[in-house]
Amino acid sequence: MEIGFLGLGIMGKAMSMNLLKNGFKVTVWNRTLSKCDELVAHGASVGETPAEVVKKCNITIAILSDPAAALSVVFDKDGVLDQIGSGKGYIDMSTVDPETSCKISEAIALKGGHFLEAPVSGSKQPAETGQLVILAAGDKALYEEAVPAFDVLGKKPFFLGPVGNGAKMKLVINMIMGSVMNAFSEGLILAERSRLNPHSLLEVLDLGGIANPMFRGKGPEMLKDNYSPAFPLKHQQKDMRLALALGDQNAVSMPVAAAANEAFKKARSMGLGDLDFSAVFETVKLLKHSS
Amino acid sequence: MEIGFLGLGIMGKAMSMNLLKNGFKVTVWNRTLSKCDELVAHGASVGETPAEVVKKCNITIAILSDPAAALSVVFDKDGVLDQIGSGKGYIDMSTVDPETSCKISEAIALKGGHFLEAPVSGSKQPAETGQLVILAAGDKALYEEAVPAFDVLGKKPFFLGPVGNGAKMKLVINMIMGSVMNAFSEGLILAERSRLNPHSLLEVLDLGGIANPMFRGKGPEMLKDNYSPAFPLKHQQKDMRLALALGDQNAVSMPVAAAANEAFKKARSMGLGDLDFSAVFETVKLLKHSS
Amino acid sequence: MEIGFLGLGIMGKAMSMNLLKNGFKVTVWNRTLSKCDELVAHGASVGETPAEVVKKCNITIAILSDPAAALSVVFDKDGVLDQIGSGKGYIDMSTVDPETSCKISEAIALKGGHFLEAPVSGSKQPAETGQLVILAAGDKALYEEAVPAFDVLGKKPFFLGPVGNGAKMKLVINMIMGSVMNAFSEGLILAERSRLNPHSLLEVLDLGGIANPMFRGKGPEMLKDNYSPAFPLKHQQKDMRLALALGDQNAVSMPVAAAANEAFKKARSMGLGDLDFSAVFETVKLLKHSS
């Protein structure tokens, strides 16, 4: 099976390497073409433009840094639209807003092509080890066709219905995660100020019903005031805002998520937006006022 | 090692059986003595009164249904106090309020005895399989002496400092759990009303950073409106209230736990207090007003 | 002083009548021209189109039902833009979103005209009695020129700075009002369920430091479950959402407004969106679940 791959950032490089290692033929493209060299050394071909990649491959995957890049690769000169058409599929695994996703989806449909949005949950390490969670939505037939590739890239692919549902699912997941992080932060502080050892709390939690990888991974770092950003707080807060807006459209009252969102906003107002989202922990600590 | 055991309810029976199976000599007592028969069949001795058990054993464990029973077994005629004294230890594994625990602790100290509070996290099944989490606090020497028994009864025992800390740790754990349950409920509803499949949400969650046994166990039941009580909602709300009060004493602001507590109160006002605490899910569903 | 007046709905009719009674020359226009008759009977002239009104008058006031109408009157054929220009002022007193306001402002500036947004606080009765609160923002010189008219229409006009500030001030006011309404509702229910007479609560409140016209006017109606819409709940909730979004842009954490917003969303989910915003009272009452 021949796969096109657009975008060789941290995620894209790991993912295309995985495909190569698992026997796929891969044709890569990156804005800075030199980034393709390492992949070529492992057997990849190179396309000079996104259009050239699409021309060559029936399925092209893209994972780009932001909505602007995602649009540019499709709509610019020598972009995906130039060559997409009947019998060709395009899978955008970037994390973008629903509007961007819809714009791309419609343009590709007009050309007779097939489209999937497939944002992933997981960062560099799961990308390298093929442990991503893939939230695909859009063209069901293209999804079925892409499953062998998805199986290499992730633990398990999900097909979630029409375009937009992948992005929505990611918002719901991140909203729950943000509230859970707040619950955790409050508990750590309550333990500390009640003269319990917060490290014991971590151990006890890890043996009980809500034991989870996030508590295990981030807890000890938070107790060291280490908030190196795996997922920046300002992005987490943006996702909570969008999830609450989704709830607003559907008249879903979510008081706990709303309280968590205000805590993340408080953290932003304290200048913590670029740290890891676990820095919301700082908002429940003793605070001095600024006057 | 000889262990006394007071209280053969669901938990007590499973725990004393475990001790027997693991080679401990056990002398049991229960208010209704006939409940001792099954244990005797497996090799236990019987004490006619709590005092008789304490007289015979250097370490006596109790696990009783409520504070009244916990006090009665100690202070009543032929109770623990009659025989406790130097060289004797008493370990109360009941879940009681700090006042009850302190009252017992002081009375035993006055007699020269040793005391541990050791509430457990976990219910019937972990009790049978020796998978409890034991939150011990009080007399450190007694704790060390009891570790072989604790190792049989639970995954891992914790020694948390002075009497009161066991109960406090349980409150912190339950507070976090209550907020997490609310976060989960809100996410399930948001998924449903946004036309995502909530079963897919469960699957995606279970592959990610906040995957945990509670989501896995309770999620599918909640989607079936099944709230058979493992931990009744009114008890969960009581624990949140007590945890918030603990925070109030120490000037800890916990807005997410406070929002979660109000949701549990709303559930109580809807008549759901005797169902499982996951019934807080009902508060985020579409509600009709009662007028 | 000659004033043009576009839009003779409930508000516009009362306001233009006020101007006539206070000695202003007024030229009116309305989409349905027959609505002008009553004003003509009191001395008004009629313009056939918005453009004709602007041509005749140096200051033209408009108060229209929604953003679409506000845009149409300016941009359509024979609209305000046709005749606006140097020495002419246009004052839009409609309640519209900032984008609409800015679009109009820019178009008028391009023609060399002067613009004020001037949303009002107050409904039919204050409009008739000249008791509106006028929140003007934009061209300061035009504001000064219009003060004599504003003095007739309202208690007191405010000049709040650049275009957009009038709308923002209205959002802040409505956000505070929405939180206050929730505080009030919760207190009424707490009184009732604690076996206090809620009518006594109303009386006591009205003698104290937070006595206000809203408690006085709406309290007795709420206790009768009367929520005839003076300001529909769905609009109140929209304003809270927009105010929270304004806070989000500026990293202002507002946990009380966020909790109030979730209560209004809950009310919407209960089907109360078209009732008065005081119907949020229903969300704190005893609720039955819908299953």
Add this chain to the structure above:
Amino acid sequence: MEIGFLGLGIMGKAMSMNLLKNGFKVTVWNRTLSKCDELVAHGASVGETPAEVVKKCNITIAILSDPAAALSVVFDKDGVLDQIGSGKGYIDMSTVDPETSCKISEAIALKGGHFLEAPVSGSKQPAETGQLVILAAGDKALYEEAVPAFDVLGKKPFFLGPVGNGAKMKLVINMIMGSVMNAFSEGLILAERSRLNPHSLLEVLDLGGIANPMFRGKGPEMLKDNYSPAFPLKHQQKDMRLALALGDQNAVSMPVAAAANEAFKKARSMGLGDLDFSAVFETVKLLKHSS
């Protein structure tokens, strides 16, 4: 009509003076007897002990600083209990907890006496000008008898039912006030950070539906960071906590009050407990973290 008066602190002195000026015969007592001199100069008699005052007067009013003082004046040697009995009434206008109130009520009933709790809303100035709000509860006949005195002391007396209801009503009022203060603080900050003039906000608010004395009095001070304590924040937070506990007993969910309570707790954690409760304003300002 002859009135006994126990306690000549700031409130008691102003109130007994008022009674004298309005033609009542008053017999006063104070722990430090010299505080009686000014009252004597205006025609009061002095009792050497609370018992002596009660012996002489059919109605005795007390207003004391705290529960301990309120209990002492009743239960100590030569206290109220010595002389209370059939045909004698005792009115405690101190602000005390329900337990204190009940203890006094029961002791007086056992002696055949009559009791009212009658906490007041209002501070020094309303006490001097007879503008207090009196929240009486307990013996209805004693209330009727005391109305002439209440009419002098306050704007309007309320009879609220059985003992306890006076204290409860005060909690409900203070809870609403605390939430309203938070709503106000959030609005002031939102205005400021959205580049609106917060002084304009105060003016606009004061012309609208939620205009109230508290906004008018405290708003300008808050904008000057002036929080001289009229009502200390820690007491306000205590009242919110008690009001929420009252709601908990009755399964009333009050999410806005809960969010406001957490903000007051945050203010306490910032060391602002002894300032005026309007200092909760500081929690919504930009905060620096303490690490």
